[in-house]
Amino acid sequence: MIRDNDIEKLITKFFSGEALPEEAMALEDWVNHSPANRLVFNQYSTFFTMPIDISDIEKAGDWKKISDVIQEGKSGWWTKLNSWRLAGIAASIVVIVAVGLLARHSIKKEDGTIIYETGTATKQFVFRDRSEVTLLPNSFLTIDKGYGIHNRKMKLNGSAVFSVIHDPKQELIIDVGGFYIKDIGTKFTVVTAPTSDTISVAVAWGEISVYDDFGLSQRARAGEKVFYSKLRKRLLVLPARADSAGELVNPGPSGGKTEKMDRVKDKPSAPTAAGERRYGYPSTYPLDRGYTEPGKWESRVRDSTEMVRVVSDFLKDGLIAPGQPVSFTLSDTAFVLNGRKQSDRVFQRYRKKYVPAGKAGIGWVWSRSPDPL
């Protein structure tokens, strides 16, 4: 049941095209609850010049289109499907349907598509072609059942670390929402964040090429970082820096071969002498200069996801603005963000959430450079 003070927000979201399925359903129930509710709904609709009445929809005609396809059977279905104006939507629906229905499982198979999903934990997957993917929390990876045999295409929604075995006859291509990464013998990290339209790729070793649907393309080598803004359609490759390339990812003990990664462990790295911990972040947010702790790949993967959460919380709570440079210290004694000590209420909330109990002195020191795009 929707509370009265939520309904205006919900209606606004609906007409702004922002309503989630659950919200749209709740709103529909509310509208149907009484004529008065429908009246309010209609009033709001006028501000967006939305077509609000649904009573004159030609249901019969629209159902006939569906039933015709059903009657034609499977072959007719595909023939007709391909002739439709929005044929491109079909694959998406298949994927999305699977995502929606199988949300409780990390791996699902449906209609020739396999979806790998993480909840709140990082998960690692090794594929038929020996490529390894560490999928960060709240991410989806979609591949075809014929992956590794007929194709090597993946679709990533979220963030992940890729360790790819290169095959010149069958290049691996990752679709990140219309931005594509093609491996040329590579290990790299892809990070997207719900609070940013920027996709970042940090190349650990080897080489990749990246491109989008609009003709932009670049190549990036080990140590280089790629930034792509979906909104602005800008693509930037930052050159390797002696003091930063090694920060993002380690080349691994094999030095040119694919580094085998163990399952990510939830154990913190050793604290510094000052009793604080410095965490790397292989993503849009470059690390502090001077961070050179080697061999902590697993913790970095874990830490990067933690950092996404922390920064997301900052944005959500209005503590920082999107695109604003960030540095902060969070320990069990203080929370200082961009040089400003936070209120006790804010500090306690973040301490409770991000500073493990019984780990006195553990916290973060971290800074973010401005968005290079």
Add this chain to the structure above:
Amino acid sequence: MAAEQENTYRVKKLFDENYAALLLYSISIVKNKEDSEDIVQRAFLSLWRKMDSLKLHTSARAYLYKSVYHAGLDLLKHKKIRGKYENEWRRGVPIEGVPDGEENQWSEKVNSAIQGLPEQCRRIFMMSRYDRLRYKDIAAKLHISEKTVENQIVKAFKLLRERLAEHFPVILLVLLFCYDKG
């Protein structure tokens, strides 16, 4: 064959119960009736195809809503529909069977009320209404949080509704049966 007929019957029932609302939901996302019809019809066809093989973890209605939602976003993303239909929405949706005078009268009242909104509130509302930008896009452009965008749009709606309250009974008669003919 009996199972197939049963599936068809179930989908038809779901269609009768949910099609209109799903169409409206799709229109709210993609801002176009024709595209929305395709999206919703595909959602039903997808459901029909999976009736046998899928054990729905959620209700069929939720399944359909999710299908429509993601297909709508996918369409916006890949077809750049926002730019395509921007001009169409700037002009406003045609209202058939309504005298031009009444439609214009309402538009003038709404526009006048919009102009009377606080500056930040008006700016954000206009970006949402006319530019068809999503919250996150507005937030990025203005360097503010999505929450602020949402609050400002809610505020705009509240103020507009208050200021136009006395006109609604007449206006609704005009708009109740309007429709985007694509």
